[in-house]
Amino acid sequence: MTAGHLSCFETIQRLDLYLDRALGEDERRQVEQHLEECVHCAQIYAFEGKVLIEVREKLQRVDVPPMLRLQVLNLLARERGG
Numbered sequence: 001m002t003a004g005h006l007s008c009f010e011t012i013q014r015l016d017l018y019l020d021r022a023l024g025e026d027e028r029r030q031v032e033q034h035l036e037e038c039v040h041c042a043q044i045y046a047f048e049g050k051v052l053i054e055v056r057e058k059l060q061r062v063d064v065p066p067m068l069r070l071q072v073l074n075l076l077a078r079e080r081g082g
């Protein structure tokens with residue numbers, strides 16, 4: 001394993017965590033580095049970020065309990081994954 005270089009697959013896997021700011025410092029930097037170098041992943045990141053922000057705004061507006069919010073986000077993640 002080469003430290004500091006993620007494959008596209010590894011980057012996509014970490015995108016949700018990255019958007020949630022749930023990654024550690026090292027992994028965050030690796031994702032950022034990959035996004036700077038890879039147009040393909042940068043596009044996915046831009047799209048995912050937009051979707052996630054829209055979903056969150058909607059959820060905030062209807063004031064859903066946090067548990068339900070988590071379930072919705074998990075469902076979305078599963079849909080994207082499968």
Ligand SMILES: [Zn+2]
Nearest residue numbers: 008038040041
């Ligand atoms: Zn990539």
